[in-house]
Amino acid sequence: MALLNRIYTDQEQMLDEVIHLGEEIVASSNLENLRENANLNGESFSGKMSKFGSEYAKWYANHFVMPMHLVQAIQDNIVYVHDLDQYAIGTTNCIFIPFDKLLAGGFNTGNGSVRPPNSIMTAMALVAIIFQSQQNAQYGGVSANKLDHDLAPYVNKSFAKYFRKGLGYFEEGDETADLGDITMGRSDLQEQYPRTYKYALRETESETLQGAESLIHNLNTMSSRAGGQIPFTSINYGTCTSPEGQLVIQSLLKATMRGLGSGETPIFPIQIFKCKQGVNQEQGDPNYHLFLMAAECSAKRLYPNFANLDAPLNLQYYDPTDPDTEFATMGCRTRVLSDRFGRNHLSGKGNLSFNTINLVKLGLEHGIALGRRTKADERGFYRELKHYMDIAADGLLHRFKIQSRQKAKASDFMMREGVWEGGEELAPDDQVGELLKHGSLSIGFIGLAECMKAMYGKHHGEDEEVYRKAYELISYMRQYCDEQSERHKLNITLFATPAEGLSGKFTKRDRTVYGKVPEVVDREYYTNSFHIPVYYSLSASKKIELEAPFHDLCNAGAISYIELDGNARNNPAAFINIVKYALSKQVSYFSINHPIDRCTSCGYEGIIGATCPSCGKHENEVHIRRLRRVTGYLTGDYQTRFNAAKQAEVRDRVKHGV
Amino acid sequence: MNICGYYPESINEGEGLRAAIFISGCRHRCKGCFSPATWNFKYGEPFTEQRQDEIISDIKNNPLLSGVSLLGGDPFFSADEVSAFIDRMRAEAGPVPIWIYTGYTFEELLARPDSPEYHLLGRCQVLVDGKFIENLRDPALLYRGSSNQRIIRIQESLAAQKVIDWEPMYSF
Numbered sequence: 001m002a003l004l005n006r007i008y009t010d011q012e013q014m015l016d017e018v019i020h021l022g023e024e025i026v027a028s029s030n031l032e033n034l035r036e037n038a039n040l041n042g043e044s045f046s047g048k049m050s051k052f053g054s055e056y057a058k059w060y061a062n063h064f065v066m067p068m069h070l071v072q073a074i075q076d077n078i079v080y081v082h083d084l085d086q087y088a089i090g091t092t093n094c095i096f097i098p099f100d101k102l103l104a105g106g107f108n109t110g111n112g113s114v115r116p117p118n119s120i121m122t123a124m125a126l127v128a129i130i131f132q133s134q135q136n137a138q139y140g141g142v143s144a145n146k147l148d149h150d151l152a153p154y155v156n157k158s159f160a161k162y163f164r165k166g167l168g169y170f171e172e173g174d175e176t177a178d179l180g181d182i183t184m185g186r187s188d189l190q191e192q193y194p195r196t197y198k199y200a201l202r203e204t205e206s207e208t209l210q211g212a213e214s215l216i217h218n219l220n221t222m223s224s225r226a227g228g229q230i231p232f233t234s235i236n237y238g239t240c241t242s243p244e245g246q247l248v249i250q251s252l253l254k255a256t257m258r259g260l261g262s263g264e265t266p267i268f269p270i271q272i273f274k275c276k277q278g279v280n281q282e283q284g285d286p287n288y289h290l291f292l293m294a295a296e297c298s299a300k301r302l303y304p305n306f307a308n309l310d311a312p313l314n315l316q317y318y319d320p321t322d323p324d325t326e327f328a329t330m331g332c333r334t335r336v337l338s339d340r341f342g343r344n345h346l347s348g349k350g351n352l353s354f355n356t357i358n359l360v361k362l363g364l365e366h367g368i369a370l371g372r373r374t375k376a377d378e379r380g381f382y383r384e385l386k387h388y389m390d391i392a393a394d395g396l397l398h399r400f401k402i403q404s405r406q407k408a409k410a411s412d413f414m415m416r417e418g419v420w421e422g423g424e425e426l427a428p429d430d431q432v433g434e435l436l437k438h439g440s441l442s443i444g445f446i447g448l449a450e451c452m453k454a455m456y457g458k459h460h461g462e463d464e465e466v467y468r469k470a471y472e473l474i475s476y477m478r479q480y481c482d483e484q485s486e487r488h489k490l491n492i493t494l495f496a497t498p499a500e501g502l503s504g505k506f507t508k509r510d511r512t513v514y515g516k517v518p519e520v521v522d523r524e525y526y527t528n529s530f531h532i533p534v535y536y537s538l539s540a541s542k543k544i545e546l547e548a549p550f551h552d553l554c555n556a557g558a559i560s561y562i563e564l565d566g567n568a569r570n571n572p573a574a575f576i577n578i579v580k581y582a583l584s585k586q587v588s589y590f591s592i593n594h595p596i597d598r599c600t601s602c603g604y605e606g607i608i609g610a611t612c613p614s615c616g617k618h619e620n621e622v623h624i625r626r627l628r629r630v631t632g633y634l635t636g637d638y639q640t641r642f643n644a645a646k647q648a649e650v651r652d653r654v655k656h657g658v
Numbered sequence: 659m660n661i662c663g664y665y666p667e668s669i670n671e672g673e674g675l676r677a678a679i680f681i682s683g684c685r686h687r688c689k690g691c692f693s694p695a696t697w698n699f700k701y702g703e704p705f706t707e708q709r710q711d712e713i714i715s716d717i718k719n720n721p722l723l724s725g726v727s728l729l730g731g732d733p734f735f736s737a738d739e740v741s742a743f744i745d746r747m748r749a750e751a752g753p754v755p756i757w758i759y760t761g762y763t764f765e766e767l768l769a770r771p772d773s774p775e776y777h778l779l780g781r782c783q784v785l786v787d788g789k790f791i792e793n794l795r796d797p798a799l800l801y802r803g804s805s806n807q808r809i810i811r812i813q814e815s816l817a818a819q820k821v822i823d824w825e826p827m828y829s830f
Contacts, residue, residue, distance in 0.1 A: 296830040539667055540675065541722040566669040570800050572828035573674040573724060581722050613797040 014063065021055045054085035061087040065402075070395040077509045078388045080356045080502055081395060082444075086139045087353075090402040092411070092436065094140035094232075094330050095350035097419055099150035102130055107417045109133045119161065120204070120248075123154035124211030128218035130419075131269075135231035137414035138350075142233055145328035145346040148240035148248045155208055155244035159184050162203040166196035184243040205247060212251035213258070219268045220260060233269035236307060236328035238294065239279050241286040249290050253297045253304075263603060265596055265627055270331025271297075271304035275583055292576070298592065299568040299575045300605075302627070305331070305559070305591035308583045313552050317344045329589055332498040335557035336440045340491055343438045348421025351556070353399050354442035355392040356497045358506045359473075360526050362388070363447075363454030369520050376455040382476070389443060389477070393484050393492065396441040400490070404433025441490055442556035443481055444497030446506065447526035448474065449533045454520045461532035461546055471549060474530060478553045496529030496550070496558035503528065529558060540564075544582045551588040560587050564594040567606050598625040659683075659739040661709070662695075662702030662731065666716045667723070672757035672784065672801055673826060674724025677717050681705075681740060684732040686761030690792035692803070696731045710743060718751035725755035725783070734760045734767070737774035744781050756782040757801075761789045764810050764821055784824050785810045800826075 024030045028043050041047045062071055065088045066081070073079035081087065103123055106116045107130065117123040127144070134142050144150065160182040167173040172193040182189065184204070190197040219233050237249050252271070260266055273294035274280075280287035294304050307329055309318060314327035317337050324345035329335055334351050338344050364370060366381035408415035408426040415423030415432060422435050449459040451473075452466050460470035478494045485492040503525040516522045527533045530550040532543050540562045547560045560582065568575050575592060582590040597608035601622040604614035611618050663680035665671075671678045683699035695701055703709065717723060726747070733740045748754060758778070760767070764787050767779050779785065786802050786809050794804035801809060809824040 292828060295828075299830060539716075539720050539722070541720055564669060568669065569830060571669040571673065572826065572830045574669040576828055577674055577722060577724065 017059065018056070021059060022052065025051045025055065057085035057088060061085070064088075067394065067398055069391050070398070073388055073391045073395075076361075076388075077506060077513075078358045078361050079392050079395070080358065080506065082354055082356065082497075082502075083139050087399055087402070090399075090404075090406040090410070091139050092403055092439065093138060093351045093353055094142065094334055095134065095138060095414070095419060096143050096145040096328065096330075096336070096346040096348070097130060097134055098324075098347035098421070099127060099130065099144055099147065100153075101347075102417060102419070103127075103150065103154070107133075110412060110416075117154055117157075119158045120151065120154040120208050121158070121211045121214075123151055124215040125218070127151070128215055128222070131219065131231050131233050132222055133413045133417075134419050135233075137411040137419070140232065140351065141330040141332055141334065142231055143328065143330045144233075144235045144237075146237070146240070146323040146326060147235045147252075148237040148245040149323040151248045152240055152242050152244040155204060155247055156181075156183055158207050159200050159204040159244070162200035163189070163193075163196055166199040167193060170195040170199065172196045184247070205251075208247050208251040209254055212248075212255040216252075216255050216266050216269070217260060220266050230268055232331070234272060234329070234331035235269045236272040236274055238274035238287060238290060238304075238307075239276055239309070239323060239326055241279065246287065246290060249287070250293065253290070253293050256301050256303060257297050259301070263605070264598060264625075265301045265605070266303075272307050272329055272331065272589075273298075273304040274307045274309055274326055274328060275579075276309040276326070281580075281583075292572075295572065295576045295579060296569075298579075299572065299594070302591075302593070302596060305589065306579055306583065308586070308588050308590065310583065311551065311586045311588040313555060314588060327588070329557060333496065333557040333559040333589055334442075334498075335555065335588070336491075336493075338491070338555070339438050340485065340489070341438055343421065348419070349438045350420075350440075352403060352436060352439040352441050353396060354444050354495050354497070354556070355395050356444035356446055356495075356499065356502060357385070357388055357392060357477075358447065358510075358526075359385075359445050359451035360447035360454060360506065360520065361510055363451035364510070364514055364517065364520065367451075367455035368457055369454040369517050370514065378455075381455065385473075385476075386480070389480050392443050393441075393480075396443070396492070397488060397490075400436070400441060404436055405431050408432055437490060439491065440493045440556060442493045442495040443477070444495035444499075444556070445474070445477060445529060446497050446499045446502060448530045449527040449536075450520045454517070459533060459536070460530075461536050461538055461543075467546065470530070474550055474553050478555070481555075493556035494554050495556035496554040498559075499526075499528055529554070531560070534563065540578055541581060544578075544585050544587060548582070548585040548587045551586065557589070559589045559591060561590075562592050564592050566594070568592065568594040569606070596627045598627065600625055659705045659736045660700060660702040661705045662693075663729075664713060666713075666720070668727065670801070671727040671729060671759070672725070672786075675722050676725050676727045676757065677713065677720070677723055678727045678729060679713065681728060681730045681733040681736055683735045684730050684761065685735060686732060686789050688761060688790040688792075690795065691790060699731075699735075701731075705739075705743070710746065714747050714750045717747065717754060723754075725757065727757040727759070728782075729759040732761050733758055734762055734775045734778060737778040741774065741778045741781055744778075755784075757784040757786065758782040759786045763787050764808070764815065768816075768819070779812060780816065782812050785812050785815075 025048050042051055061084050103126060104116055106114055117126055131142050163182045164175050168175045172195060256266060279285055280291040282288060298304055307327055309327050317325050319325040324347050327337055328346055336349055336351055337346060343349060362381055362385055366377045368374060368376055408430050409428035414420050415426055418424030420435055448470055452459045452470050456466050458466045460467040481492045481494045507524060507526050511521050514521055532546055551558045562578055578592060595607050596605060598605045599608060599612040601617050602615035604612055608624050660682035661679055662682040665678040667675050668678040669675060682696055682701045684697045764785060767775050770776055786807055788807040791804045791806050794806050796805050811822045811824045814822040
C-alpha cells in the first residue's frame with residue numbers, strides 16, 4: 001500500500017515504530033500508556049491483548065487513513081482525535097438505549113432470542129444483558145435515559161402476578177376474576193382485598209430490591225468489554241411518579257447505598273438523578289422524597305449525579321407526556337438531545353465521535369506568557385483557532401464518511417435490534433449513514449483556564465474582564481459549531497471534553513516545547529474544559545456562578561463539580577443546599593466530589609487520614625482504598641488506576657468545607 | 659482577642675455550609691483535646707478590625723452559607739468581644755444564624771443571668787455544650803467529639819428554661 005501521509009516517509013522508521021509498539025506492551029514498560037484509561041487494567045493479559053490491537057489501529061489510522069492536515073494538527077499538539085483506534089473501522093461512540101422497546105418486544109443477542117420479561121427481576125437481569133450486548137457494537141458509553149419509566153411496567157407485572165396468587169392464598173377472591181389492570185396505585189383493590197394487596201406489595205418490593213441489587217452487581221462484575229473492562233454504563237432516573245416507577249428509583253438507590261458484596265461503593269453504573277421542578281424539587285412534589293434519598297445516596301456513594309431538566313437548553317425539548325424528551329446524560333457528560341432531523345429525544349441515538357482542541361497551546365502562541373509580547377494578539381489567536389477548528393471539523397466529517405459506509409451487520413446488535421432507531425429496518429449489508437446522521441459530531445476543548453492565563457496573565461476565575469474574554473471565546477466556538485451544522489447539514493456540537501487520557505498528554509508535549517511556563521505549563525495536566533482550576537481557592541457558590549453560563553454553550557455536554565472536604569454523609573443540609581444552588585444557577589449537570597476512603601481491614605468508610613478512626617490501623621500496615629472520581633467515572637483506587645496527570649490533579653483539588 | 663483558625667466554608671462544624679471562626683483561649687483544659695495549642699489566648703492572629711471586615715465580607719457575599727460557627731479555644735472566655743463581633747457582623751450582613759461551641763454546659767451558662775457569657779449565649783441559635791471527655795469520644799457523632807456533649811436550640815431552651823435538643827433539617 002502506498003503511503004497516504006507523506007509526513008512519514010522513512011519505511012525503516014515505520015517498521016521500528018511498529019516493533020516498538022509491541023515491545024512496550026509486552027514489557028509493560030510504558031505505564032502512562034497502559035493507564036491511559038482508568039478502567040482498563042493495561043498490565044493484565046486481556047488488557048495487553050487489547051492494547052496490541054488498539055496501538056496498531058492508531059498507528060494504521062495515522063499512516064494510512066486520516067487526512068494529512070489532521071495528522072499534522074495532531075503532531076502540532078493542538079487537535080486530539082479521541083478513540084483513534086476506532087477511526088479506521090468506523091465504529092461509533094455512545095448511545096442512549098431504548099430499553100422500553102427492547103424489553104417490550106424481546107430481542108436477539110446474536111446467539112439466541114430472549115422473550116419479553118414477565119417480572120421485574122427478569123427485566124432487571126435483561127437490562128444488564130442489553131447493556132452488555134450493545135457495548136460491543138460501539139466503543140463509548142451506554143446509557144439508560146429513563147430507566148424508571150422503562151422498568152415500571154415490569155414492577156406492575158410482578159405486582160399483578162403476586163396479587164392473583166394472593167387472592168387464592170388468602171381466599172379473598174377468585175384468582176381468575178376480571179379485576180381490570182391490577183396496579184399498585186389502586187386503592188379500591190387495597191380496600192377490597194387488604195391482605196392480598198399487602199402481600200403483593202411486600203413481595204413486589206422485595207423482588208424489585210433484589211433485582212436492583214443484582215443489576216448493580218452484574219454491571220460491576222461482567223468484564224465483557226475488550227481488555228477486561230466493564231461496560232461504561234450509566235442509568236438516569238428520578239421523574240417517574242407512578243408507584244411502580246417510584247419503587248424502581250427507591251430500590252436502585254437502596255441497593256447502591258448498601259454497596260457491593262462487602263459493602264464497598266459500586267463503580268458502575270454511573271447514576272444520574274433527573275431533577276425537575278414540580279416533580280422532585282420541593283416539599284409536596286410527588287418525588288421529592290426520592291430527591292432527598294438521591295442526595296443521601298450521593299453523599300454516601302458519590303452517585304447519583306444530578307441532571308437539571310429545568311436548565312434552558314434542556315427545557316426547550318421537554319414534553320411532560322414523553323419521558324424520552326427529558327434531558328439525561330452519559331455519565332461522562334455527553335449530551336445528545338436535539339436533532340436537526342427531528343429526533344428531539346434521547347433514546348435510539350448517541351454521539352458519533354469527537355475531536356478536542358488544545359486551547360492552551362494557542363494561548364501560549366498568541367498570549368503574553370512567553371514574553372514575546374506585552375499585549376495578547378487576539379486576532380492571531382482567533383485566526384489560528386479557526387484554522388484548527390476547521391481541521392477538527394473536517395476530521396469529524398471524514399470519520400463520519402467512514403462510519404456511514406459501514407454495513408449494518410458491523411454494529412450487529414445495535415442495528416439489528418433497533419437500539420439505534422430505525423436500525424431494525426436495515427438489511428445486514430445496508431450502509432448505516434442515513435441513520436447515523438441523527439447522532440452528533442462534537443468539537444471539544446481543554447484548558448480554558450491555562451489559555452486565559454497564557455493570553456492575559458490571569459484566568460477567568462481571577463478577573464472579570466478575563467472572564468468576559470473566556471465567555472466570548474467559548475461562545476465563538478459554539479457559534480462555529482452551529483454554522484458548521486448548517487453548512488454540512490449535520491448535528492455538530494460543542495463539547496466540554498471529559499479529558500481523562502488527554503489531561504496530561506497535551507501538557508507533556510507542550511512542556512517539551514515551552515518548558516515550564518509558570519501557572520500555564522507547570523503542572524502535569526491542563527484544567528478540564530471551562531472549569532476554574534481545581535487548585536484555585538474560591539467559594540463553592542462562586543465556582544458554581546462562574547461555571548454555570550458555560551453549560552448553556554456546551555450543547556454536547558458539560559459537568560461542574562464542587563470538591564467537598566469532610567464527611568459529606570454527616571451534613572445533609574450542606575449537600576442538598578449546594579445541589580439546589582447549582583440547579584438554580586442553570587448548571588445542566590452537576591456533582592459533588594468528596595473523599596470516600598475505605599479501610600480494607602475493618603471495612604470502615606468515610607474519611608481516613610493516616611490511621612483508620614475505627615480500628616486504629618495505620619496506612620502503612622493496611623491498605624486504605626481511596627476512591628475518587630475522574631471525568632465522571634469512579635475508579636477503584638486512584639493511586640493504582642489513575643495516570644500520573646490525573647493523580648496530580650486529584651492532589652491539587654481545593655476543597656470546600658475544610 | 660486572637661483567632662486561631664478561619665474556614666470560609668466548612669461542613670464539619672454544624673448544619674449546612676458554615677463559616678467557622680476559632681477564637682483563641684480556653685481554660686477548660688480537657689484531657690485529649692485535639693488542639694491544646696489553642697488554649698493560649700495569644701495563639702493565632704489578632705482579630706483586628708480589618709480581619710473582621712474581611713471575614714464579614716466573605717460571609718455577606720456567600721449565598722450558600724447557612725450561617726457562622728464560633729469555636730475555639732472557647733469563645734465564652736472572650737464573651738464581650740465575641741458579642742461585639744456578632745453585633746458588628748449582623749449590622750453588616752443581616753441576621754446570620756450562629757452555632758457556638760463551649761466547654762461550659764447550658765445549665766452553667768443559664769445560672770449566671772446578666773453575665774457577659776449569658777448575653778453571648780442569647781445572641782446565638784445553637785449551642786454545642788460540655789467538655790470533651792476522652793473516654794466518651796465517638797467519631798460517629800455529628801458535629802461534636804464526645805457523647806456527653808449536646809446540641810441545643812438556644813432560644814427555645816431559654817424560653818422554656820430547660821434544654822430543648824436541636825434536630826437536623828434533613829437526616830440521612
